[in-house]
Amino acid sequence: MRSRFFAPFFWTQALGAFNDNVFKNVLLLLVTFVAVPRLGWDAGLINNLAAALFIFPYLLFSAWGGQLADYRDKRQLIIALKWLELGTMTCAALAIWLDAYAVLLGLLFMMGTQSALFGPVKYAILPQHVQRTELVQANAWVEMGTFLAILLGTLGAGILMALGGSHTRLLIGMTLVVVSLCGLGAALLVPPAPAHFRGQLKWQPLRGSWQVLSSAWRAPRIFRALIGISMFWFLGACYLTQLPLWTSHVVHGQAGAVTMLLAAFAVGVGLGSLICARLSAGRLEVGLVPIGAFVLALAGFDFAVHPALGTGINTLAELVGMPRFWWMLLDLILIGIGGGLYIIPLYTLVQIRSSDEHRARMIAANNILNALFMVLSAAFGAVMIGILEVSLHTFFASLAGISLLTALVCTGLQARPMMRISIFVLVNMWYRLRIRGIENIPDEGAAIVVCNHVSFMDALVMGGASPRPLRFLMDKPIYESPWLNWFFRMAGAIPVASERRDPKGMRRALDLVSKALQNGEVVMLFPEGRLTRNGHMNEFRRGIDLILKRDPVPVVPAALSGLWGSWSSRYGGMPFKGMPRRFRAKVCLSFGAPMASETTTRESLQASVAALKTSIDGYANNKPFRAPEESLEHGDLSRQEQG
Template identity: 90%
Template sequence: MRNVLKLMRSRSFAPFFWTQALGAFNDNVFKNVLLLLVTFVAVPQLGWDAGLINNLAAALFILPYLLFSAWGGQLADYRDKRQLIIALKWLELATMSCAALAIWLNAYALLLGLLFMMGTQSALFGPVKYAILPQHVQRTELVQANAWVEMGTFLAILLGTLGAGILMALGGSQAHLLIGATLIIVSLGGLGASLLVPSAPASLQGKLKWQPLRGSWQVLSSAWRSPRIFRALIGISVFWFLGACYLTQLPLWTRNVVHGQAGAVTMLLAAFAVGVGLGSLICARLSAGRLEVGLVPIGAFVLALAGFDFATHPALGAGINTMTELVAMPRFWWMLLDLILIGAGGGLYIIPLYTLVQILSSDGDRARMIAANNILNALFMVLSAVFGAVLIGVMEITLHTFFASLSVISLITALVCAVLQARPMMRISIFVLVHMWYRLRIRGIENIPDEGAAIVVCNHVSFMDALVMGGASPRPLRFLMDKPIYESPWLNWFFRMAGAIPVASERRDPKGMRRALDMVSKALQNGEVVMLFPEGRLTRDGRMNEFRRGIDLILKRDPVPVVPAALSGLWGSWSSRYNGVPFKGIPGRFRAKVCLSFGAPVDSETVTRDSLQASVAALKTSIDPHASNKPVKTPVALTDTRDAEQEAAR
């Protein structure tokens, strides 16, 4: 909460947050007021075809994303983003002022044209919306900033939808006056907030070219040439496909299954929006300032399971249910809970993907990658409309089957993401489980390098050390492990997924030690992080054992930075040798306090095993001042290189 308040008070983030949130609120007030006016006023009075007008309105809103997103990406790359935001807020004010006048004059055709202008403003604002964040917030705050932007957007959508319904319910000229005043006042508020946004200089220099279609093709081609970015963009677009399908069919679900009225639709939409906001906050909490792509498949699994459950709900009665009757039905609350979980799964799923695109994109390409994302989102939303029209309109399947099909798509997405992000998913799962079992406090996590090879060394207290370290590290860790355990028929899949390095004893496999050290060397050369317990064995009395010479041998082969670490609080646990034999009896401690501290990286050119042991001991003293860190001499003497390799493998 302190970090949240710090971010929301920050001049670098708070003005931008309110700028985009007020804009999203205004867009949705206008869009929903327009749909209500066209459906309930223009169609009866002017004899318009309701289906044609609704589809035309949808097309007028989506078309600008296909035409102008690429140009918006170029503008955001070639212009100061603060100045661009201010200019777009002026465009919003002009559009909403015209909309207020058109509502007062009942100029419905003009309102449809202004819907296109609103879509244009949104299409141009989209790229700068996400491209500006990496320039204003630190990388450790990026996930949290994205979470707040996404939560603010969906809450603005919800409040805008509710606000439009409330304003329209007033009826007559009073409603028209209040709607126009709301649109203009909120636009002025957004413009005022934009003036406080700090400068964000252009990433590129050059001349802009007006090439709508060619520009769209170019940004998509550029994204295609970056496979990791393009996969993330497709993943984001899948979310918008599913979200559009849910939100489009919820009114029909309300009429045919819930047998409710407009208030029930609002509650269902509110549950979905609240779920997305909740999922965004959970994502920020679990991420702890780092990118956690392992949350993507987990979020998709939550979305799939909650979607399957939502699709199984039976109809609530035969007649029209009032809101009083619905809130008395447990099954209706169950539906709301399912939609909250669906939204929460979506929040967990989409925030890391947006952050991944921002991190992987260079400063000069970031806005265009977001523009490519907007184009793909628009295409997938059009595809969602076609998907719903074919399945429900042409094939005439039931709504239950339709929502079940969305869950199948979510499940397939989850499985694909789980295969692509197996190790990150396992790491975040371990992180959650470790935090559930222990009251884990982590210090100095920023000392693990964001990129490049490194070695982490730590004292060895219990059999849980590797899980605690692996779950706490922002990057996947490679561990050495005994080969017979690695080849366990029940757990081998888990160890393979974790990237463990098997090592056999010298007696059983004479070449096994060297092979293991070669795997360590290969991992370091590939830029990975390797975790070592240089003591070579668990402590038997709570004190550190003497570090073995293996760490010197590894660093001699691959001189990489070394990060010292220390664990405290696991001595005396069920998985330690506190009672002589670990895993004996029933665990006696739950939610024990455990502290893990990382020290500053040490240059491999100057480090020795003695200096590393002193660093680890000092860290351990800082988190557990009452513990004795005097090293225990090991009876094993390393007399040659082969012995050193054996101890390093251990």
Template identity: 75%
Template structure:
């Protein structure tokens, strides 16, 4: 948690975090106070149609995202983002001052117009919100920064919604003054925080043209030209489709299924918001400074499974259950747990996608890609409203069936994501399992190049080596492995999905080595990292054996950097050849201490068999002392544990 504390206190991030969180809070206080005033004051006094006016209010807030997001993206790319943020916070302050006058003089039509203006401010702020982070935050902190932003946004939405209800409940002229003071006061705090945001110079030159509709089509067309980015935008928009559907129908669920009152809706919204916040922090922790796109299908799957369980809850007993009544019911807590899990799944799903846009977009077009995302989000939120109207309003299906349909959409989305990034999902799954099974201590991860081709070589101790290496590496690894094991009928699908490269001995298959070298060259040509165990076989006595000539053949064909690595702590485990052999007994040690270290990469000219073996053995000797609590520390002699002496 020290990294999280450092980030939230840092000069480059903290002012922006509080600027956007206070803005999200103010948005929701204003929007929800307005809806409550219209529903309970304006409609009875002026004879307005409640359904028509509420839908008009929702449209007035969404419409600016369709009209002005593209312009906001251009502004963010062509202007200093700090100056733009301060200008937008001044617009927010002016809007809130005007709202104060409208509240005091009961000018409800003006309040609707100001809602459109507030939506415009939010639409222009959206592209800046995510485009500024890569300029202020190191890439290794980007996932963590996005997690904080997402958590802050959802908690601000929750607190703004709750605050609006509490303020509106006061009643009378006094309530209007208190609401006005809160709106203007929070705007002033946000403006003050924005002045502390560091400068973020423009990354693109040229003029900015305001072309609302054509601009929106243009940014969508630009996004379409990059298949990876456009799929990412669709994935984010699907999250907002699901989120809007859940949040829109939760009040009806609370009334019809839970037989609850207004405070029951608050509890459901709080559970969902807390879940998204927890999911964001879990995502940041699991990512450990890396972009873990494999979390996306895992988050989608969790969202789907929890959604199916949530939809299966039967109708509660009673007619007007208070929150105290519901608290006494175990099924209420089960339901809240489902919503927390749905939120956690959403956090795991959405954070890597936002980070992917920031990382994969060109610097000069990053804000416009985020603007395209906002346009698509708005369209999908409109689709969610139409989807709810069709299923619940026209087809008259039950709420349980509606939420089941949402869970089915979540499951389909998760499966599509899993098919698109199978190796990334497998890598993060292995990462979690390895860290649950072992107390893994890793050093030297920065020695693996962040981009471009590379080879990693390591000593071979147990059958778990590849999983430990794959789970620890910040980049996906392509493994060379023995062809008979690769063709195992039970595990062939797994090795194929993992991108393993089968190698057959020249004696068994004279052309097999050439085919393997061709596959290695292809992987390196694609900028991937290839991992191999140059010993060619698993150690039988714990010692590092002589490296074979295959490593030199690979380097000669593809002169790329070679990273030496060493494993310690796995010799003597149930997956090594110690004692009776691998997998011939049950695991007798859980959470064993395992050390993995990476040395500085060697150039192709430096990387011979001898130098690589010497580097791996020196690295292993340096970490052997860290793995004192090995699985066989009480039963295996030192020479077998470390492999540094002759095996007797």
């Protein structure tokens, strides 16, 4: 938030979202409570017309907005769109002053157009201004800022309308114009973001929409992410649309209760976004997507079974004194947290997997799908509640069922990443884990990670910490355990039998390792072949030389410190004897720079791992880290191990 490459853009989009919602909600309140009684308009027709005027530009202009963002400097485009916002809000202020309600409906269409054009550049600019390791955190802040701006804009509109008096319209107009000016000022501070294309744009709204959707369809992984994002907006629109009805029929509250329920949902999404950034630690964690969907489903089912809070009208003071109302708020916060965990990795995946030349158009395809799913959400609510006349409890239970189905589908698609992030969370709960050099694991392509072997938890710590799924070798009898075999197969473990027990077992394991490396996967090895019995490293075996001879790939040395003496180590004899020891012990995992396979031997690898281990051994004793190079000055290998 202190970076000039992020903060100006953050405030630009947050102020824009705030202004949009102030204007939209002021317009709905003016139409409902002023225009309808005065002009005799049909309230239901006008409200549906307003919703259509806001959504239709997303279907019409999103594709063109994506092309603009790919063909033009994104900073210049943002500034132009903020000028358009300022002009729209200035006209809106005049229309509010003159009671020109038909003009306000037309300006709602203009505001939707500005938002539709801003959407593609909003997410396409981030990969150009922040590092890849900061992208998840940047998306989390943007999503949190957007939802809080929506909440504050909704509250601000209600407060402005509640003031009454002769100066209310002037105050509303000034608010719209001043916020637009602040947004324009922030946009002027956004650094340049050059275009990746040069050429002439063609105005083909319908054909352009079809083209960007076709481009997304040809990238299956990105298209699945876009469908997942749109499913979130479908569920979110259903919740937000029906919460006022829930407040009236179940909570038996008034406008203040609606505001509290909406605030709980918005705060939950913000918290979920920040939790996602914290758990991701700068990495793309698609395993959080099914976890977030499960949280959505479980909290949604619990929300749906809440009984009515009495029969009469409850004041806000009375509701605050009811535990059941606070339980509802907690459920909505959890639903929002699940949504934040679910949607941030999907946005990040679209940004990372899209090429620089087509990223904005992928975001445009996302906006088109979002608009379609939001229209579908309105139709779903109309059919369920209006035609089938199901109860609100059944309606919200159906939303939880859709969330559960989404979670199951995501689990099937992302089983290993979900398992890995779950392990990472559990390991961090059990240990105070510190990780260094995680960027040394290549983002793509085959690689081997080698590490010292201290305890039975080593593979879990390594697998949870790695930004990529690791294939690891393990003893065949343990792999074939009837209780854990399903887990090891899901994790992609490679069983290894001793040559004495199975002379051909080692060759089969080497074949599986070679196949994994040829598929571009990362394989983790413990070259010692067995757990340490005294806390010092054993000699590396010849298996690593055989693997590198067959498949010359980069090798990343790694070292673990702090697990010797734990319940899962051989400290004091056999592991897992007695009660677990050293809960929340300090554990450090360090990755070194990749080593070229042509010049790497098991001796040089052992020296590198030993140097890394020496540099981090002081962490458990609250000593500062030493650089690995320093440990090489202390003499031979045995002295480094004893450090």
